[in-house]
Amino acid sequence: MTSYIIKRVLASIAVIFIVSIFVFSIIHLLPGDPVVMALGLETPMEDIERVREEHHLNDPLPQQYITWIVEMFHGDFGDSLIEFRPVADIIKERLPRTLAIGIPAFVLGILLGLLIGIVSAVRRGKAIDQTLTFFTTLSIGTPQFWIGMLLLYLFSIKLHWFPMRNLVMPGESILGYLRSATLPIICSCLQMMGSISRQTRSNMLEVISQDYIRTARANGISEKTIVYKHALKNALIPVVTVIGMNLRNIIAGAVLIENIFSIPGIGVTMTNAINNRDYWVLQGCVLIVSFIAVFGNLVVDILYGYIDPRIREARG
Amino acid sequence: MASSEDLKLRRKKNMEQFFRIFFGRGIIVKICLVIAVFFIIVAVFAPVIAPHDPTATDPMNRYLPMGSEDHLFGTDRYGRDVLSRLIHGARTSLTCSLFATLWSAVVGSTLGIIAGYYEGWLGKLILRYVDIQLSVPALILSMVLAVILGSNMFAISIVLGIGAIPGYIRMAYSNVISIKENDYITATRLIGQKNRKIMFRHLFPNCFASLIVIFTMSLGQVIMVESSLAYLGVGLNEPLAAWGLMVNDGFASLMTHPSVALLPGFCIMAIVVAFNVLGDALRDALDPKLRGKL
Numbered sequence: 001m002t003s004y005i006i007k008r009v010l011a012s013i014a015v016i017f018i019v020s021i022f023v024f025s026i027i028h029l030l031p032g033d034p035v036v037m038a039l040g041l042e043t044p045m046e047d048i049e050r051v052r053e054e055h056h057l058n059d060p061l062p063q064q065y066i067t068w069i070v071e072m073f074h075g076d077f078g079d080s081l082i083e084f085r086p087v088a089d090i091i092k093e094r095l096p097r098t099l100a101i102g103i104p105a106f107v108l109g110i111l112l113g114l115l116i117g118i119v120s121a122v123r124r125g126k127a128i129d130q131t132l133t134f135f136t137t138l139s140i141g142t143p144q145f146w147i148g149m150l151l152l153y154l155f156s157i158k159l160h161w162f163p164m165r166n167l168v169m170p171g172e173s174i175l176g177y178l179r180s181a182t183l184p185i186i187c188s189c190l191q192m193m194g195s196i197s198r199q200t201r202s203n204m205l206e207v208i209s210q211d212y213i214r215t216a217r218a219n220g221i222s223e224k225t226i227v228y229k230h231a232l233k234n235a236l237i238p239v240v241t242v243i244g245m246n247l248r249n250i251i252a253g254a255v256l257i258e259n260i261f262s263i264p265g266i267g268v269t270m271t272n273a274i275n276n277r278d279y280w281v282l283q284g285c286v287l288i289v290s291f292i293a294v295f296g297n298l299v300v301d302i303l304y305g306y307i308d309p310r311i312r313e314a315r316g
Numbered sequence: 317m318a319s320s321e322d323l324k325l326r327r328k329k330n331m332e333q334f335f336r337i338f339f340g341r342g343i344i345v346k347i348c349l350v351i352a353v354f355f356i357i358v359a360v361f362a363p364v365i366a367p368h369d370p371t372a373t374d375p376m377n378r379y380l381p382m383g384s385e386d387h388l389f390g391t392d393r394y395g396r397d398v399l400s401r402l403i404h405g406a407r408t409s410l411t412c413s414l415f416a417t418l419w420s421a422v423v424g425s426t427l428g429i430i431a432g433y434y435e436g437w438l439g440k441l442i443l444r445y446v447d448i449q450l451s452v453p454a455l456i457l458s459m460v461l462a463v464i465l466g467s468n469m470f471a472i473s474i475v476l477g478i479g480a481i482p483g484y485i486r487m488a489y490s491n492v493i494s495i496k497e498n499d500y501i502t503a504t505r506l507i508g509q510k511n512r513k514i515m516f517r518h519l520f521p522n523c524f525a526s527l528i529v530i531f532t533m534s535l536g537q538v539i540m541v542e543s544s545l546a547y548l549g550v551g552l553n554e555p556l557a558a559w560g561l562m563v564n565d566g567f568a569s570l571m572t573h574p575s576v577a578l579l580p581g582f583c584i585m586a587i588v589v590a591f592n593v594l595g596d597a598l599r600d601a602l603d604p605k606l607r608g609k610l
Contacts (some may be wrong), residue, residue: 011447015447015448015451016451018448019448019451021453026460026464029464030463030464031464031466130342134344137344137589137592137593138585138589140589140592141536141540141585141588141589141592142582142584142585142588142589143540143544143547143560143563143585143588144544145541145543145544145547145560145581146563146565146578146581146582146584146585149563149570149577149578149581150578150581152570153570153574153578157570157571157574185538190593208515225608245450247450248453249452249453249454251453251456252453252454252455252456253455255455255456255459255548256455256547256548258546259547259548260567270456270459271459271549271550274459274460274550275461275549275550282460286452286460289452289453289456290451290452290453290456293451293452293453294480297451297543316358
């Protein structure tokens, strides 16, 4: 197990390294000179030169990369060219808002997904299975920005149950948080719920048709014990992978969710940075987000190896 | 030796079985087939069907309600006919995603077959590439690439295709890994068949079924990403008629004129769900063993 963990960690570090090269090159691949774009075309040459010098943009590329990485290890992501303050501060301020929606949505998505998947597998072919399957199909195929808009229209504009914007953080007021975060959380977890329940259902059905389940049945073990004790455990193993994949989707979904519900989190910051060509903010955000995704994947991989020894051997 | 008569009969039986399973999942598959065909026809004949020019503005008739004379679905904030924009939006979305799905299918499955056939360093390299691409959240990668490559239809198709490649690589790879173990592949190799020929004569046709399934499903997925990019303002640009753009455009008037934003979103949902369901049904019909694995 230890060697498996070490190998996974090393692989993740390698991935982070290559992702960081990609993120670093964003700035050089984007059309236009970042400094000129940010400061405006009328800026005097000396100012532009000064800013370029400040950001080490005149160094050779490999050296720039190394400077960038070293500065980042010191928590220095550069300064925003628009807001004139450190990117690290901006991320520190906005990431909690993204997580305040993302983490509950992630947990809710897993719980609802498993519940729906199990129920529809156990009642396979019955009306409840068909209804649930229909809804999961819908929830996977519906664009999040549209669901968000529909929810806003129904529950905020028509029914006035929830406010349209202004996320209140749980630290300020729990009630306010629940009121303002409910719609974004629901919207953010739907797709994940759909894919997890689909996976759970089909795994359950596959496991139930296995010989050892038939043997258990033949031995007169009650249906409940078979389903929840013997089948579920094995059916859940592949679901872990889907959960890992969904962690990424939740983060990417934040971009859409935050735009619809006007939540000033990482997602909105990233979209604004793209539109305003605020390169250092963009770099910082993409890097942080990818880092979270890779870390989440690492946790899932390790969990996977822990649950299923066969994986450890295959990938270790 | 099977006579050609036998072969024909077996083929006919296979076809019958295919259709039985394909449509055996109830009414929903049929509805989805109708929806998909409907949108494809609309997309192909968009200029003929659309009652108005999708980009023609009319400042005198802004925000006409649904059911207005001459504008069945009303007009948007520039007075453009919503129905015509929806129709042309189908054309934009389907063209972009079809092109994206096609090129990524070709590149992705080729890479996947190569990775599976020559496991060694080349295979590892390709699989590592997939891991790395998947570690950056897909939508964010597409946003960044869209800004780098530009927002015309061709560039967006390239961006969307890049997002779809890992699915094909993984599917082709895992298929080839298991097909390769068959004796007939070893036999062809022993006769001295060239690697390239083995890959495209023997391995590719055997992966075809599952690749078709991935193809159908990723069509829907790609449409979703395309509209998300347009919604975020980094995808296709105004004045082009694209569903995501229309949702974005209508969002400002959600309170007063909800239909402008909600109608195009409904179209996206309908077509994405339709392709997903068709992909599911196709998977069951082409290869029942794949059930639950895709």
